[in-house]
Each structure stands twice: as C-alpha cells, then as structure tokens.
Amino acid sequence: MDSAYPKNSTTEAIAAIRSFLGERLSTATPVRESHGKDQTWNEGFPPDAVAFVKSTEEVQKIVQVCAKTQTPVIAYGTGTSLEGHFTAPHGGICVDLSNMNAVLEVNAEDLDCRVQAGVTRKQLNTYLRDQGLFFPIDPGADASLGGMAATRASGTNAVRYGTMKENVLGLTVVLANGEVIRTGTRARKSSAGYDLTRLMVGSEGTLGIITEVALKLHGIPESIAAGVCTFPTTEACCRTTIETIQTGIPVARIELVDAENIKALNAYSKLSLTVAPTLFVEFHGTEAWTREQAERFSEIAAGHGSGAFNWVTKEEDRLKLWQARHDSFWASKTMMKGKTDALSTDVCVPISRLAECVEETRRDLEEHGIYGPMIGHVGDGNFHVAMFCDLDDAEEVKRIKLAYDRLIDRALAMGGTCTGEHGIGAGKRRYLEKEHGVAALETMRAIKKAIDPLNILNPGKNAAP
Amino acid sequence: MDSAYPKNSTTEAIAAIRSFLGERLSTATPVRESHGKDQTWNEGFPPDAVAFVKSTEEVQKIVQVCAKTQTPVIAYGTGTSLEGHFTAPHGGICVDLSNMNAVLEVNAEDLDCRVQAGVTRKQLNTYLRDQGLFFPIDPGADASLGGMAATRASGTNAVRYGTMKENVLGLTVVLANGEVIRTGTRARKSSAGYDLTRLMVGSEGTLGIITEVALKLHGIPESIAAGVCTFPTTEACCRTTIETIQTGIPVARIELVDAENIKALNAYSKLSLTVAPTLFVEFHGTEAWTREQAERFSEIAAGHGSGAFNWVTKEEDRLKLWQARHDSFWASKTMMKGKTDALSTDVCVPISRLAECVEETRRDLEEHGIYGPMIGHVGDGNFHVAMFCDLDDAEEVKRIKLAYDRLIDRALAMGGTCTGEHGIGAGKRRYLEKEHGVAALETMRAIKKAIDPLNILNPGKNAAP
Numbered sequence: 001m002d003s004a005y006p007k008n009s010t011t012e013a014i015a016a017i018r019s020f021l022g023e024r025l026s027t028a029t030p031v032r033e034s035h036g037k038d039q040t041w042n043e044g045f046p047p048d049a050v051a052f053v054k055s056t057e058e059v060q061k062i063v064q065v066c067a068k069t070q071t072p073v074i075a076y077g078t079g080t081s082l083e084g085h086f087t088a089p090h091g092g093i094c095v096d097l098s099n100m101n102a103v104l105e106v107n108a109e110d111l112d113c114r115v116q117a118g119v120t121r122k123q124l125n126t127y128l129r130d131q132g133l134f135f136p137i138d139p140g141a142d143a144s145l146g147g148m149a150a151t152r153a154s155g156t157n158a159v160r161y162g163t164m165k166e167n168v169l170g171l172t173v174v175l176a177n178g179e180v181i182r183t184g185t186r187a188r189k190s191s192a193g194y195d196l197t198r199l200m201v202g203s204e205g206t207l208g209i210i211t212e213v214a215l216k217l218h219g220i221p222e223s224i225a226a227g228v229c230t231f232p233t234t235e236a237c238c239r240t241t242i243e244t245i246q247t248g249i250p251v252a253r254i255e256l257v258d259a260e261n262i263k264a265l266n267a268y269s270k271l272s273l274t275v276a277p278t279l280f281v282e283f284h285g286t287e288a289w290t291r292e293q294a295e296r297f298s299e300i301a302a303g304h305g306s307g308a309f310n311w312v313t314k315e316e317d318r319l320k321l322w323q324a325r326h327d328s329f330w331a332s333k334t335m336m337k338g339k340t341d342a343l344s345t346d347v348c349v350p351i352s353r354l355a356e357c358v359e360e361t362r363r364d365l366e367e368h369g370i371y372g373p374m375i376g377h378v379g380d381g382n383f384h385v386a387m388f389c390d391l392d393d394a395e396e397v398k399r400i401k402l403a404y405d406r407l408i409d410r411a412l413a414m415g416g417t418c419t420g421e422h423g424i425g426a427g428k429r430r431y432l433e434k435e436h437g438v439a440a441l442e443t444m445r446a447i448k449k450a451i452d453p454l455n456i457l458n459p460g461k462n463a464a465p
Numbered sequence: 466m467d468s469a470y471p472k473n474s475t476t477e478a479i480a481a482i483r484s485f486l487g488e489r490l491s492t493a494t495p496v497r498e499s500h501g502k503d504q505t506w507n508e509g510f511p512p513d514a515v516a517f518v519k520s521t522e523e524v525q526k527i528v529q530v531c532a533k534t535q536t537p538v539i540a541y542g543t544g545t546s547l548e549g550h551f552t553a554p555h556g557g558i559c560v561d562l563s564n565m566n567a568v569l570e571v572n573a574e575d576l577d578c579r580v581q582a583g584v585t586r587k588q589l590n591t592y593l594r595d596q597g598l599f600f601p602i603d604p605g606a607d608a609s610l611g612g613m614a615a616t617r618a619s620g621t622n623a624v625r626y627g628t629m630k631e632n633v634l635g636l637t638v639v640l641a642n643g644e645v646i647r648t649g650t651r652a653r654k655s656s657a658g659y660d661l662t663r664l665m666v667g668s669e670g671t672l673g674i675i676t677e678v679a680l681k682l683h684g685i686p687e688s689i690a691a692g693v694c695t696f697p698t699t700e701a702c703c704r705t706t707i708e709t710i711q712t713g714i715p716v717a718r719i720e721l722v723d724a725e726n727i728k729a730l731n732a733y734s735k736l737s738l739t740v741a742p743t744l745f746v747e748f749h750g751t752e753a754w755t756r757e758q759a760e761r762f763s764e765i766a767a768g769h770g771s772g773a774f775n776w777v778t779k780e781e782d783r784l785k786l787w788q789a790r791h792d793s794f795w796a797s798k799t800m801m802k803g804k805t806d807a808l809s810t811d812v813c814v815p816i817s818r819l820a821e822c823v824e825e826t827r828r829d830l831e832e833h834g835i836y837g838p839m840i841g842h843v844g845d846g847n848f849h850v851a852m853f854c855d856l857d858d859a860e861e862v863k864r865i866k867l868a869y870d871r872l873i874d875r876a877l878a879m880g881g882t883c884t885g886e887h888g889i890g891a892g893k894r895r896y897l898e899k900e901h902g903v904a905a906l907e908t909m910r911a912i913k914k915a916i917d918p919l920n921i922l923n924p925g926k927n928a929a930p
Contacts, residue, residue, distance in 0.1 A: 108711070109816065153656075181908060182902065186814075187813040187814055191887065192889055193909055193927060194927070219711055247684065289750075415652070419657050432657065437647065443916055446915040447664075463658055
C-alpha cells in the first residue's frame, strides 16, 4: 500500500463492502489480476478487491466506505481502454460496472436514451435497431458506454457525428464525497450553470464514477454508400480529405490506411487491394444524396490522382469492406514474427498538417528500424501508430519509446494534441503539462482537489496525483 | 461596497490600474452606468470603473491588481446579454474587451480561426466571406465572440451547427490568480485531460476572463433554400419538426413563430402572412440536395395539415424572410401601447414535450391576462417568451414573475432546462439549484472556490457567490 493512503484502509473497506455486497466482492487473484492490467504495454497493478455492482446506490455505498477509510476506488467497464486507465498503482477497490447493463429508456421522438454505464455500444445498437435508431460512436472495442464517456471515446464516425463530448446529454455520477449528482437534462442545449457533463466526460474516473449515461441518438440513414480509393501518396489522401470536408460533403467516415497496412491486409484477409495509401470512405443520407456525395468525392479524389472510386451500398458488401479496415491491427501483427507486442498510440493534428505529420513519422520510424503501420481517422486529423516490438528487448523498447516521444512532440508542435481518442490514463500523464502548460494543469489539479480532496478516485491517472 | 470585499480595495485597484492604462480607465458616471445595466428588467449596478483593454497582458495585469486588492472584476463584451450578466452588484472593475477586436488567424484548410474576444460575430463573418467560410452561431444581437463563448450562446442555426459549446476549439483565459492559460489545441478532438474549454464556455466570466477564442468555421453552402409554412396548430408545427429531424433531414434552421407574433409582424412590417402558427425553415447543401430536403420537408408538413410550402433560394428573398423573423420582438412591442417593457426569457425542453409546453404556457398567459408572444428554435426544443408589461406597475410585474416561475417549473418538470441560451447571469440564479440539485450546485461552487478563492470574478452571477 502506498504511503499516501492510511495503512489497513483497504482491509477495513473490504470488510465494510463485503457486509452489503457479499459474494459480489471478490479478492480472488485471477479476478484482481484481470482487472488490473489492460492489453497494452502499460504496467499492470491489480486492485485489492473487485466489486461487481448492480446499482448506483451500491456504487454510492462503496464510495462512501472508501471516502471514510481513504481507500482508492477505480471504475471498470469492459477493460478495453488503452492507457492503463484502470490499473491500481495504489491498490484499492475496483468497481466493475459491467452488470449494470440495462437500457433504462429510449425516447425515439427526442432521439435520446438513458442507459446504465455497463451497457456496451453494440448492445445498445442491437437494442435500437428495430426503432430505426443508432448510436454512432465506435471505438474499435465493444466498450461500455460509461467507459466511453469517462474516456471521451471517439472512432470512425466522429467526423460526421462527433465524439462522446458531443453525444452525451447527461450523466449520473457518484462523487468522491458519496453524493450522487445528475448532470444535464433531456433538453438538447442549455446555458444553465457550469458544464459538469463535459467536465466528467474524459476525466477517466478521477472526478466521479459514472453510473448512468444519457445519449443523443441518430436515425439509421436510408442509404449508406461505402468505397475504397487508392492514392499515389499519403499527401494526396490528406488533400482529398481536406477538400472533401471544406466542400461541405458530410462524409460519415474517411479513414486512411497506409501502404504497409494494405500489404498486411492482403496477406491476412486474402485480399488483392492495390498496395498504396488508401482511403476508406462512407456516406450517409437519402439514396440521391448519398450518390451525389460519392460522385463529388470521386471527382475530388480524381483531382488528386486517385485510382478509380467504386462504391457499394449493399450491407453485406459494406460490412466486408469495413471488416478489412478493422482487421488492420491484427493483420499488421501477423507480419511481425516474434514482435507481436505493440506500443499503440494516437495523436491528432489540424488536418492541414496531417500529411506532413504522417510522412515525418513514417520517415522517423524507417530511420530507426521500427515497423509501425499507420491508420487514421483523417477527417479529424487523428491517426494511430502501432509500433511493433518485443517487449523483452530492452534496447528496442527504449528506441521505440524515443520515437513515441518524438511523435508526440511533432503533433504538439503542429498545434495538435498528444491523444485524439485513447486518453491519458497512466500512459500519457507525462505529456499533460507539455500540451496544456503548467497553469492549465494546475487548474485541472485544483478542480480535482476541490471535488476529491482525499484523492480516492482513480489516483495516478490523468490529472489526478 | 459590499462587506465581502475589503474597504478601499477598489480605490487602490483603480489607482494601480490607472498607472498603466491611463485614460483608458474611466470612472465617468455615464460610462459606468452604460456598463452596469443591460436592456432587460434585471436591476443595474454600475462598476466603479471601466477599463478599456487592448491585450491579454493588460487583462492579466488588471486581474493581478484585483487579486491583490480583492476587488471584483467583470468582463464586458458588447453588453447584449440578457440576464444581468455584467452588472456589478459588489462594485469593482469592468473590463471592456470591445477594443480587442482583431482577427488573429484564419486557417481556411482546417476550417478554424482565432480571434480576440471583442470581435463580433458579424465582423467575423464579413472578414470570412471572401474565403467562402462562415461562423454559424447567431444570437439575435451582434455579440462579441468572447461574450458568446462565456455565455454559451446559441441561435437559429444551432439545430444544424450546434452552439458555442460545439464550436469553440479553445480559449485564452486570464484566471483569477492572474495566470494566463490556453485551453484546447487546433486539433478537432482530444482526450487529453479535463475539458477546461467546456468548463469556461458558459461560466459567464466567473471562472476566468476569456481574451481569445479559437473557433470552428464552416464552408458557405453552395445553395440555401428558405421558406415559410403555416399550420393549423402549434402541435402540428412541433410534430413536423420532430419528424423532420428524425428523418435525418439536416435542417439548418427551423423556427416557430406563433400566431400572436405573425399578427404583430403583419402590422409592423406591412406583410400579409396568414395568421397561424408558422414555421420558418432553411436548408443548406448542394442545389440538388437542398431541393430534396425542401421537398421532403414539404411532404412531412403536408402530413401535418400545413398550408403550401414555397421556398426561395435567392439571397435577397431569403434575407427578407428572415428579417421578418428577426423583427418579431420589435413587432410585438408595438402591439402593446404603454406596455413596452418585456420580461424576456427562454426555456428548452425535449422536443417531444415542446408542443405541450408551448400550449400550456399560452393558456397560462391568457388566463392571467399576460400578452406574451412566443418564438422558438423548435429544432432544439428551445423557445422564447416576451411577457410585455409596464415595469412601474408592481401588481403586473408580480403577476408576470409568477407566470415566469411557472414557465420554468413547467420546463423542468418536462425534463428541460431553465435556459436554453440566455444563461443564468443574475436573473436566473434562483433556478440553478432547482435544475441541478444541491449536490451538483455544490460541485459547481467547489470548482469556483478552487480556482477563484477570493471570488473576484463576476461575483453574484451564475454559480458564483
């Protein structure tokens, strides 16, 4: 136990929580370990116990116990976050919300819903399908919506539909003092008071534990067209993206897959895609409007030297196309015999700087002998690099971490951010000051201290000490 | 001077600020009075002095003086806010940012810009026009962009383009401790740290003074179609709006003008509009897509018993149409001989409850003999009521204030908010707890206290004590 927390506080907390959770509080080693390590290179730290909760009231009671005993308390959804968000470096109680998985209400007329935090995005979309509605935010994993709100998640549809920041209407949050607040209303907009919703979104469990999420929904488009288009250079992909967006084409997805990734995809998925920088795109709308968007995009792409742009509208064909895009990480992984670990990261820059940022990164990786295929949500200026390595090879890991640092510095120098969607967690804490400056980081810390003075909520993550 | 602030603090502050601002610090009564009273029924309180600043550094120096002397400091843009946002109930220094009116940069490729806080929305749009870009947020007044960010402003385009919450990329803010922070980056999205940008947006100068604003821009649409359509009932207007949005028609504006307002408009603007609940709508896109949107809307409207829907695309015709909409407040005013004061307010509810809320309000006003025409940004569920009265008639004012309270209660009971876009200021403080609950309001206050412990920033407004 870290010296910042009183000795035996966790033991006391476990006893108190067990009195009302019974068997649903587990101290079994495999359970603790699976809740203390994500699938990335970030170091794992198991919590002392895992509480499988069923209601906001239970979370409230747990936080009250943890506040009284000064015990760390860490929220856990599906465990799919990528920056060590839910590890327990100071021990404490992990609150697993995955059983809080009820869809509480769907208001079809208002295009909104309210769900418990453990509902996953795919579960929600299955639930909504019959009503002609969908929720667009799609990080790769089938994450919980509470976790997605907590990490300000995003995905391929953000260019059209925004991120969790734009799509959360309100939250139920258990605060560090054990109070429960409900932020936001069902109104689409409000100028009443400080925006606690947006403060909680992206705070990664350090300012409160999200137990319910109210979300904006969207009508399933009448028509969807998707296609793939190759380009002579990454630059041409980016130029095409900029012009597409500037022209006002409301592209729903526009994803860059670099040549390295295409090579890997061909091998992995037995495809015969042209090995070249490629854009995967999708348009939503009425049939006529979707066609018009695709045609306009096709003209813009041709102006930048693209190959032919053919699009498909049948669901089966579209899904096949996007499956390839989604497989790219696994495909890349199979290319690297013996180097199956990856330091995965993402940055986001103004789109005018994207081509430059991607190219400089590619050169940098090449120069340092690093295999690092890139894919990007280029409409947002956001791209991912997976730097494959052998984590047991200390020299290689060191070399990669330096490239990783240079990547962040490059993105920040271009007016970008150290993470577009993965978040800060434990892994990117050292960049917070670099990005925001001392005074802004101190402001974040002052807020944290004001509403969690004992620092019990997910200590050691994001701006939390 | 209020007892919460030390005696003579303002005198000291004035002397110190005069040493570097010279003539640009005014204590002249007309200047103080014009900076201490808005155009509404909210009580006015002049500041002790008005500082006409030219740079972030000057604002910083002023706040440093005010922090040292514990003097209230109040940001002022164009003075067009509507809830007593910039009055000085505890005296102090008003910081007039209207001379900070430089457009600092426009990044056309990235569809973003950075402006000083005093740039007005019309000034920015004039500046942008040649580049084919525009900034969509349009509160009625030609407000400053700093003020619009501070009050989380909105307007007729919000249904399509969002409010200031969605359109501010980042801010330069002078904090109460005299530090300057820059929130956000030029990246379109980020999950790096707490969202200080959104915390400042809507905080009404109580958490910091905004001196620069980075904004998202949009391409001017190739084609714009606008039209007017009457309906048998307000309910039918609302049903049409719901269906339009649910169908995924990205309507750019959809405004309800009630029959009372139409009557007034006909008289005021010498028009011959049918006296009936009316929707003013606008569609943005390519020519074909705009036409398709208008046709689809027309079908939906017809399904709800609308009159004919004719739309125009020529700029001259469109502007005439919207001029009528914008004139509605003045038109209503002329209807009321001797009752030219108005208690103007706005609420916002889920759109499924809008018809009910508008109707109940109309009945309530009628029953209590109040003339209160309504207009609404119905795509957002947001509507305005102007309750005309004679402010010298105490009985009438009391009666109206009760109706006003009932309106807020009605909106809150329907899952709405006490203000969609006017803000809290001084006028709506009493509703904050009702809307958010004690624990959430305490959280806001804890944040305020953490980053402005002396409560020098705009005291007595929003969540500030």
